[in-house]
Amino acid sequence: MPEKVAWEALLLAFRQSRTQSERLCVSYFGGEPLLEFAAMARYTRKAHQWALRHQRPIEFQVTTNATIMSQKILDFFQRYPFRIAFSGDGLNTDHDRHRPFVSGRASSPVVWKNLEQAAGKLGAHIHIVVNPDTLNGLTATIQRLHELNYRDITLLPNMDAVWDAASRALAREVYHSVSELQAEQRELMVSPLIDMELEQPRLKACGFGSDDVAVSPTGALYPCARLVGTDQREPLHLGHVKTGVDETKVKTLKARARAKQAGCGSEGGCACATFMPGNVIRQLDNTRFFNELNLSLAVQNRALAVAAGSAATALL
Missing domain, CATH: 3.20.20.70 (Aldolase class I)
Incomplete structure (x- = not known):
């Protein structure tokens, strides 16, 4: 840079x-x-x-x-x-x-x-x-x-x-x-x-242009460092270091990401995945699979913890 x-x-x-x-x-x-x-x-x-x-x-x-x-x-x-x-x-x-x-x-x-x-x-x-x-x-x-x-x-x-x-x-x-x-x-x-492992397990979402931005070597602003690549994806630009973040572009990209996520049942996770190069359908399907796997394990662990707590109380 x-x-x-x-x-x-x-x-x-x-x-x-x-x-x-x-x-x-x-x-x-x-x-x-x-x-x-x-x-x-x-x-x-x-x-x-x-x-x-x-x-x-x-x-x-x-x-x-x-x-x-x-x-x-x-x-x-x-x-x-x-x-x-x-x-x-x-x-x-x-x-x-x-x-x-x-x-x-x-x-x-x-x-x-x-x-x-x-x-x-x-x-x-x-x-x-x-x-x-x-x-x-x-x-x-x-x-x-x-x-x-x-x-x-x-x-x-x-x-x-x-x-x-x-x-x-x-x-x-x-x-x-x-x-x-x-x-x-x-x-x-x-x-x-x-x-x-919360009372209500949920997926963590990324900032995607709101809480953080990535700066490319040319000064272009992207919603995530993973999307910079070779810095040739102008449709993903959120602005420039000289002018700052264009909030309208942030809202537009977020809306596009939510629509793509909803289409394959992967809502709530990383919005960047919807714009990654490669086979996006495969990526989103894999994202959905691992989201469900992680959530199922979290629910299972909470149930075991509650059961263990109940057993300990009964012994007292």
């Missing part, structure tokens, strides 16, 4: 949030943000200075594939209010099938070494991308992360994959196993399972 666009993006963020009491969050995204660590450090220092000067609460967020790590980077993340997310696909060959280095070399040894290095030093979140061919190793992956003292884990199914009847049946079995593991290890929080 050009320096000028980056500074304009930060200025827009401060202007847009000037009348809000919520914490301002500056998020870095891309193929791998830490490839541009020097630039990220510059923007972070300046934004942090501005926030202190104007007495504004601020935090920073970055998602990294954990292939780049050093003591300097760890120290930097500890110095500033960062939320770190490490993204991966599992243990060993599960990870390497989906995330080899450009040369074809396995990346899992580097990734897990860096996860071990960062464990206990960063309050990091873990994003696990789930594919049909990595399901069998999912529980073992979560157990290993738990051993490294990672407590916050999010499961992100690959919605563009072919989840046929067999893989969906296996997903039900594995997710049930993960749910049991979470029940045994109460400090372990696996999302979206833990998010739905």
Whole structure:
């Protein structure tokens, strides 16, 4: 991203949030943000200075594939209010099938070494991308992360994959196993399972242009970082860093997203999924399947908790 666009993006963020009491969050995204660590450090220092000067609460967020790590980077993340997310696909060959280095070399040894290095030093979140061919190793992956003292884990199914009847049946079995593991290890929080263990389980919706926007290298504003891609989807633009957010466009895109979601029974989830490249019908159908799976597990867990509570009361 050009320096000028980056500074304009930060200025827009401060202007847009000037009348809000919520914490301002500056998020870095891309193929791998830490490839541009020097630039990220510059923007972070300046934004942090501005926030202190104007007495504004601020935090920073970055998602990294954990292939780049050093003591300097760890120290930097500890110095500033960062939320770190490490993204991966599992243990060993599960990870390497989906995330080899450009040369074809396995990346899992580097990734897990860096996860071990960062464990206990960063309050990091873990994003696990789930594919049909990595399901069998999912529980073992979560157990290993738990051993490294990672407590916050999010499961992100690959919605563009072919989840046929067999893989969906296996997903039900594995997710049930993960749910049991979470029940045994109460400090372990696996999302979206833990998010739905409410009195009335519900799906979390994304901000989609209202609470957050993504800035492309050209300065175009998108409703979500996942939609930027190669920055050639003008119909999804919500404005520009120079002019700000066009609320009319936000409302129009939200209405289109709701209509698409309603058409396949996936209301209430991530609106971005309706505009993702690829087979949208397949993605929305997979989204519906996993939404229903997560909700069913949440309802089941609540019923078990109520039953256990009743049994304990009866014993008293």
